[in-house]
Amino acid sequence: MTRLQSFKLPDLGEGLTEGEILQWMVAPGDEVTLNQVIVEVETAKAAVEVPSPYAGTVHQIHHPAGATVDVGAPIITFDTDPTAGPLVPEGPAEALAADMVPRPSTADRPSADDSGPQGALIGEVGANGRTATLVGYGPKSVTAQRRPRIDGPGSTVSVPSPAGATRPAPARVSALQVGQTAALRSGALTVLVKPPVRKLAKELGVDLTVLRGTGTGGVVTRADVQAAADLPQERPHDTGPAVPQQDSYDPATRETRVPVKGVRKHTAAAMVASAFTAPHVTEFVTLDMTATMQLRERVQAMPEMRDVKVSPLLFVAKALLLAVARNPGINASWDEAAQEIVVKDYVHLGIAAATPRGLLVPTIRDADRLSLPALATALQELAETARAGRTPPAAMTGGTITITNVGMFGVDSGTPILNPGEAAILCLGAVRPRPWVVEAADGTQAVEVRQVTQLSLSFDHRMVDGQLGSQFLSDVAAVLSDPVHALLWS
Amino acid sequence: MTLPATAAPPAAAPETTPVATSTSAGPELVQLLTPEGERVSHPDYDVDLTDDEYRALYRDLVLVRRIDVEATALQRQGELGIWAALLGQEAAQVGSGRAMRAQDFAFPTYREHGVAWCRGVDPLKLLGLFRGASNGGWDPQEKRFNLYTIVIGSQTLHATGYAMGIVKDGAVGSDDGEAAIAYFGDGASSQGDVNEAFVWASVYNAPVVFFCQNNQWGISTPTDHQTRIPLYLRAQGFGFPGVRVDGNDVLASYAVTRKALDDARNGQGPTLIEAFTYRMGAHTTSDDPTRYRLASELEAWKLKDPLERMRSFLYKQQLVDADFFGQLDADADALAARIRKGCLEMPDPDPLSMFDDVYDEITPLLEQQRATYEAYLSGFAGEGHS
The missing domain is CATH 2.40.50.100 (RNA polymerase II/Efflux pump adaptor protein, barrel-sandwich hybrid domain)
Known part of the structure; x- marks a missing residue:
């Protein structure tokens, strides 16, 4: 040994x-x-x-x-x-x-994301050498490799030779496909194709090893072969190495296959878990944010704010924190095992951020204890870290309530899905100049151009009733409509 | 006695609130040895064993547990595909297994490692099945111990059919008569097959003993989801006697099974034995019981451990000395080392052996398939069958 x-x-x-x-x-x-x-x-x-x-x-x-x-x-x-x-x-x-x-x-696989899953689609060979199946062990590809046969006319049993092995030089194999083709040639993968279609491919000179079958279970169909035969020899704008290597573009189907892994896999699982566990209710409020936008300029001019950017998001975050203090039930989670609602006396504020790695929700811990300058600094650092792709995993855990800012994309509103485990998520739309009915002190009404936005709030109806959700959203809107509320409630 | 590797600490919060099962079996329980190791008497059942026989029973319990612990470890090390641990059920299996006579025939589930031991089946044969090196493992006729049956409860029908055959053979009606014993669990008691077997056995007065190890859990389903009455009372509705025995008491399990088998071989018909016990480990190595049951339940049952009470009994009766336990531990370690070595060195089976036991006599068609397959296998360059 x-x-x-x-x-x-x-x-x-x-x-x-x-x-x-x-x-x-x-x-x-x-x-x-x-x-x-x-x-x-x-x-x-x-x-x-x-x-x-x-x-x-x-x-x-x-x-x-x-x-x-x-x-x-x-x-x-x-x-x-x-x-x-x-x-x-x-x-x-x-x-x-x-x-x-x-x-x-x-x-053949890139190792850029070592922490990412190495699984495979059902029927495909995974990184661990096993074929993914729904249940059971699944065969190991190493054992599926064919042993050399003595062969010859005397053999009583005929075994089909590995697909493509006897084909003439392939008509077109892009650099992207070399790995897969090599795997096919070595017997690690097998092209599933019916004999008449195989014959057709031979007649048309189509290399089966570069096709992705669209039939049931990945079987290469007659249509796949004909489509491949009709394709030009090279794609005019072959981007080659610019395409991330793990994404496999297939000229036969004109489709790109992107493996679901890393942040994408995590996001998908979290969204499914949330959407099918917590019954979502979404409410909307449209408000005149002109007063806040004016205040923003004055705050930005303060010496304390010299080094940070004062964004509308900062005021939305502050308004949310003030509203949480008045409606603590919104800052809670559902403990299924204990059959209890856990109301939190602290706010770890999650901010949904689009990053190079995908959607991340880094959190600002104990955001409710921060002064406005400290909150602004935290928001700015959080955004910079996320954009640089350096958000540590620990910074993405333990959030209690989340803000998603779709307004930065110029979108008016949305129906956000809860970050799993949280009771509410606030969505901020774009702030735009719009006609708004303004009531003067004497009761006369007039239409003016004001800075208007829409807020939406999704909440988990298991623990948050319409009254609580509405009150909370209304409180957020009240602070943003008239920031004097912040003085009243703090 | 160490606990096996399966007793993992609760790592995650349970997904649902665990349901506590009964740890108390009620006054109807036949018991000859208390959890403290005190011998008690029962009006209907008793055993009178020699000192050697008492020691031999304890030895069986220890060795069977050692086999089980080693097999569980081998699964965790990737050497077995799966293992169904018997931890906690040693007494029910050894007691009933030793109560069988040579001519009796057992029909097990996939967890009867203790019964297999009593029937003289080499533990390595069991491991071969769970390692995927064998489709069966042993010759059922040789040890009069049928193959492990994975389908829940169907072996009760096999046992009943076999017992009806005993009657047709005329091998019933005396102390030399034969009997069959079917093993199953509390979960299987809800199966149609089991209830059909009860009907047939009752109506045909078949010499069969239904030995139900009520280990309180059918994977994650507690017994109160299987029955509203004690399981042994079910027999009454089918028209034959039922008895509840302390399944953690090897002496009571032995005595009750002995009487039921003797009744059967003498033409008295079937008996249902409910051995009240507890599955202390996971359902199989693929299962995590901390997700559905409370640790306090396991702790309560640990006080009723079948090995500990027999150990106390031997001590109190001064039937053993320290050397006995030292030698037994050494024997258990040697057995564990033997099955570990045998498991790691187990050869892959000959592919052609799959044709051997399809029928008692091979058919022409199967003969042809075998020849074709043999020719195919010999067509490879390099090494032969592998």
């Missing part, structure tokens, strides 16, 4: 593809006995303790607590003979290094 033994994360349930490391019970250098619990791993099915398969000492831990690890990836290496003196770097280390070389199916 090799002295250094790595342990790969096993499939702890049935058909799982990944697990999150919750806690290591051992550290490098620790002595371990057989079946001693070394790590706690949470999978989609259960949190389980994993016992050590070896006795010896811990040589190396490959993934820290909190990491999501693919099934089959090494998580720890043991020195199974620690009394045998110092480790010689060559032999065993090489064996280990070879063990950690990415498998063929991962070699």
Whole structure:
């Protein structure tokens, strides 16, 4: 037995593809006995303790607590003979290094986002070498590779040769497709195609290995082959390397496939969880924000505000914080397990931000305790950090209520979906000059051009009734319509 | 005794409020050994075992638990696809398993590792099934222990049919007669198959014992979602006797099963035994019980541990000394090492073996398929079958 033994994360349930490391019970250098619990791993099915398969000492831990690890990836290496003196770097280390070389199916994939999921669509081969299935284990692609056959006319059983292997030189293979084609050639992937269509492809000179089938289960159809045959030899504006490598454009279908991973995957899961858990109600209010916009210029002129930008969002945030103080029930979460509503005596204000990585909701902790200059500074820093893509994960947790500013895109309003776990989300529309009916002190009415905006509020109707939601939204609008309310309520 | 790796601490808040199941079995429970290890008497049931037999029963309990713990660890290490732990149910299985006579036939679920042990099935055969190296694992006739049945409750029909066959063979009506025993759980008691088996067994007076291990949970479903009355009372409606035994008491489980099997072999018809016990671990290694049940329930049942009470009994009766436990621990470790080694070294099966046991005698069509497949396998360059 090799002295250094790595342990790969096993499939702890049935058909799982990944697990999150919750806690290591051992550290490098620790002595371990057989079946001693070394790590706690949470999978989609259960949190389980994993016992050590070896006795010896811990040589190396490959993934820290909190990491999501693919099934089959090494998580720890043991020195199974620690009394045998110092480790010689060559032999065993090489064996280990070879063990950690990415498998063929991962070699073509970019590694820009290591923390991202490495899963695959149903029926596709995932990064861990297994074919994704809804249930069960799914076959490993390595075992699906065909062994060479003795072959020859004497063989009683005919086996179809790997698709495309006998084809003449492919008509058109863009750089983007080389990886996939290589995978097909090596047998890691198989083109699903019926014999008559295969014959047609041969007649038309279409390379099946570069097609993406549109039939059931990815089967290449007659139409796919004909469409590919009708295409010009090269796309006129082939952007080549400019296209992110993980997005695979297919000239046959003129579609781009973008893997759902990272922030996109997280956003999708969060939105689905929220939309199908919390019954959403959305209310709207249109208001004259002229007074606030005038105040904004005066505030910006204050010495304390010398270095920060005073935006309409700052006043909306302040108005929201004042309204929360008057309506604490809006700043709450739903505890399904305990069957309790958790009303929070602090406000961690989430700000939805469009970033290069996707939609993020960084939070300003204890925003209700901040002065206006401090709040303005926090907002500015938050925006700059998010735009630079440097928002730490910790800054995106624990939010209690959220603002989304669609007005910055020139949009009037929206029906936002709650950030999961929160009771309300306030949406700020664009502030525009509009005709508005203004009532003078003597009761006469006149139409004037005013700075008008629309606010909308989505709230979780399990814990927030229409009265509370309406009162809260009305209070926010009151502060923005007439900032004197801020003095009254603070 | 260490707890197995499955007893993970609650990591996440439960999604639903757990439902507490009963930890008290009521006054009708047949018990010969209290949780404290005191021998008590019962008007209808008793055992009179030699000192060696008492020690042997405890030895069975310890070794069976050790097999179970090692198999659970092997699954966590990626060596088994899945494992259904029996932790907490050792006494019900060893008691009933040892109550069988050589000529009796058992029809297990997928959790009867203790019964398999009593029938002399090598634990490695069980591991082969859960490792995917075998489609069955053993010859049912050889040990008179049927293959593990994954379909919930269907083995009660197999056992009933087998028992009806015993009657047709005329192998019933004396102490040398045969009997069948069907194992199932509280969850399976709701299955149509089980209720049909009850009807057939009752009407045909079949020599079959229905041994229900009520471990309180059908995966995440508590027993109060399965029945409004104690399960053993169900038998009354079908027309045969039912009895509730302390399933954590190996002596009572032995005594009650022995009597039910002897009644069956003597032509007295079926009996339903409800062994009141507790699944201390997860349903299988794919399950996380902390999501649906309270830790306090497990703690309450730990006080009724089947091994601890037998250990106390042996101590109090001065049937053992420290050497006995030391030797037993060493034997258990050696057994664990043997099955671990055997599991890791288990060869992949010969692909052609799949044709062997389809029928008692192979058919011409199957023979042809076998030949074709053999030719296909031999058509590869390099190594042969793998």
